[in-house]
Amino acid sequence: MTTVVKRERGVAAGLSRAAVVAAAEEVAARDGLDHLSLRAVAVHLGVSPTAIYHHVTGKDELVDAVADAFATRNLEGRLPDEPIERVRELAHRLHRAGVAQPGLLSALVGRIPDQFPSAHQTFTEELLEALVDSGASEPHAHLLYGMIVRLCLGDVIAGMNVNAPARTPLADRIRALTEQSSLPLTARMMRSQEPNRGQAFDRQLDLILRALPD
Amino acid sequence: MTTVVKRERGVAAGLSRAAVVAAAEEVAARDGLDHLSLRAVAVHLGVSPTAIYHHVTGKDELVDAVADAFATRNLEGRLPDEPIERVRELAHRLHRAGVAQPGLLSALVGRIPDQFPSAHQTFTEELLEALVDSGASEPHAHLLYGMIVRLCLGDVIAGMNVNAPARTPLADRIRALTEQSSLPLTARMMRSQEPNRGQAFDRQLDLILRALPD
């Protein structure tokens, strides 16, 4: 329902880097990151596809900017005083953010952006600090930080695939698995995981936190 | 340097599902999974792009088939007798496979294929069995299985992003981080992780295996 205003060649559109990134965020939030395209952003802005190139170098930089804006909104906020609860809260923020936008989380993790300081780096510092405050030595905190981040990321990707549209419904696939006599352990795992998904992440996080002191 | 043989309308190309999947594997191995396209497979086979649709339903099914073939080649093989060494070997196989083809690993994990039995399911059963043989109760083995798989997956994705082509070289970004006084813990982590990457996964796996008995 956007009123398409035609513009002639030299007429300014009032575009800016911030406006382009904001439009990209809206498109990503509305259609999902996999449907984020320069052309869709251009339509959203009422602008030619090629106009965007005057404000960002290309799609990669745009996705980076969207990811960082996303991190700012989802990873920041006041934290509990208790160190272990701080670790838990930060881990849950990262996990929740990933569940909401899997693509953005994978774009973020492990990445060291060109611009400083980014929301992602603030998050990293906060989580490391919380781990050290909880009793971990600094090298041990590095290890635990890596595990927590990888656990979040892995869980998000795994969740994506489980929930991905498939030719056969999930319940039918689990039933078929149960009837497969050669895979008893796998079948029992699938069946027992079906009801209480979501709890799994907390249990895995707990197991990591048990290794906090050393 | 492939000799392009022109064929007229009704002439058989000797295509089959197996041939299509094999060609797709070759393209994925040569150009990477992100460059795998039906059109590239068609060129590789000397065939029209639309010919492929007579042997697979579409791109998704083709990627699934490639992922399963990849799993067969990388996850199968003789295993050590010692249960814990069996867990280690299986985890390393999954990790190595992921480092080689990140996209295929993420396509695989958490997915319950339509066809039985798949190489991925055999792997799942073997890993669960090794965990139980190592002294874990069955529910605990489920938890540890999930952690190991998510750790592999997360590490692979994180590694992808670190090694992704960026506007500024990695070493420069770490240096810039070191000079950022507000992020001392993050900077020290990045610096200390630079030399001994690859060891991180083993240390993380060890921490999980320490929780084997309960």
Place this chain on the structure above:
DNA sequence: ACCTGAACACCGTTCAAGT
């Protein structure tokens, strides 16, 4: 049944214009 060719609805990106 098996394959081609034209066509549709998309992509990211470059580059020569225009104001």
Place this chain on the structure above:
DNA sequence: ACCTGAACACCGTTCAAGT
């Protein structure tokens, strides 16, 4: 400097032909 329009080199997929 800022934007458009045409163009290039790609995608996945559908569908009416042809043998």
